Amino acid sequence: MNIAIKKMIETSLIDWEGKIVSTLYVSLCNFRCPYCYNCDLILHPKNFKNIPFQEINNYLVERKDFIDGICMSGGEPTLYPDLPSYFKEIKDEGFLIKLDTNGANPKLLEDLLGLGLVDYIAMDIKSSLDFDNYSKAAGIKDKILLERVKDSIKLIMNSKIDYEFRTTVVPLLHTEETIMKIVKYLSGAKKYVLQNFSPLEKTLEPSFQKIIPYSAEEIQELIEKAKRYVSNCYYR
Numbered sequence: 566m567n568i569a570i571k572k573m574i575e576t577s578l579i580d581w582e583g584k585i586v587s588t589l590y591v592s593l594c595n596f597r598c599p600y601c602y603n604c605d606l607i608l609h610p611k612n613f614k615n616i617p618f619q620e621i622n623n624y625l626v627e628r629k630d631f632i633d634g635i636c637m638s639g640g641e642p643t644l645y646p647d648l649p650s651y652f653k654e655i656k657d658e659g660f661l662i663k664l665d666t667n668g669a670n671p672k673l674l675e676d677l678l679g680l681g682l683v684d685y686i687a688m689d690i691k692s693s694l695d696f697d698n699y700s701k702a703a704g705i706k707d708k709i710l711l712e713r714v715k716d717s718i719k720l721i722m723n724s725k726i727d728y729e730f731r732t733t734v735v736p737l738l739h740t741e742e743t744i745m746k747i748v749k750y751l752s753g754a755k756k757y758v759l760q761n762f763s764p765l766e767k768t769l770e771p772s773f774q775k776i777i778p779y780s781a782e783e784i785q786e787l788i789e790k791a792k793r794y795v796s797n798c799y800y801r
C-alpha cells in the first residue's frame with residue numbers, strides 16, 4: 566500500500582476524546598496554512614523515513630488489549646488513494662479509526678463513509694467559507710479546493726458517524742466576524758472546537774511565530790457567541 570506514514574505517536578490519550586490511540590502522520594498536503602506546525606513533514610518529506618504498514622500493524626495487534634484504534638493525521642491523509650485499503654486492514658483487526666482531514670477530497674471521504682471504514686472525523690475549517698479568507702488561512706490558490714471543502718462539510722453533517730469541525734484561531738486570520746460566519750455556515754453541526762494558535766512551535770510561515778495569540782478569555786467569549794449556532798462548541 567502506498568501511504569507515506571512518516572511519524573507515529575505510539576500511545577496518545579489526547580487525539581480522540583475518551584480513546585487510547587496510536588496517531589499516524591502522513592507527509593503530503595495540498596494546503597499551505599501559514600500557521601502549520603507540521604511544516605517539516607509537508608515541506609521536507611524525504612527527511613523522514615516511511616514506517617511500513619506491517620510494523621504499525623504488529624505494534625497495534627500486540628497491544629490490542631489497551632489500544633482502541635488509530636488517529637490518521639498529517640499532512641492530508643485523503644490525498645492517498647490507498648487510504649480505504651489501509652483502513653480496511655486496520656478495521657479487520659478490530660480497531661477503531663479516526664480521520665483528521667482538511668476536507669479537500671470529498672470523493673474519498675464519501676467512499677470511506679460508504680464502506681464504514683471511519684468511526685470519527687475531525688475536519689479543519691480554516692476560515693469563513695469565502696475564497697478571500699479561505700485562501701489566506703489555508704494557503705490555497707484554486708477555488709475548486711474551497712468547493713470541495715464545502716462538499717465535505719455537507720457529507721460529514723449528513724453522515725451517521727460522530728464528528729467535529731475545528732478551527733485553529735489565529736489573530737491575523739480570524740476576527741469575531743470570521744468565527745461567526747463559520748458557525749452560521751455550520752449551524753446545527755454536532756460539534757465545533759476552537760483551538761488557540763500557539764506561536765511556541767515552528768510555523769510554516771516563520772513570521773507567524775511573532776503573533777500573539779488570543780487570550781483564553783477572548784476565545785471563551787467567542788465560544789459563548791458561537792453557541793447560538795452550534796450549541797456543542799468548546800475550547801481545546
Ligand code: SF4
Pocket residue numbers: 594595596597598600601602603604607639640641667703
Ligand atoms: S495545517 Fe494546513 S498545511 Fe498543515 S497539514 Fe494541516 S492542512 Fe496541511
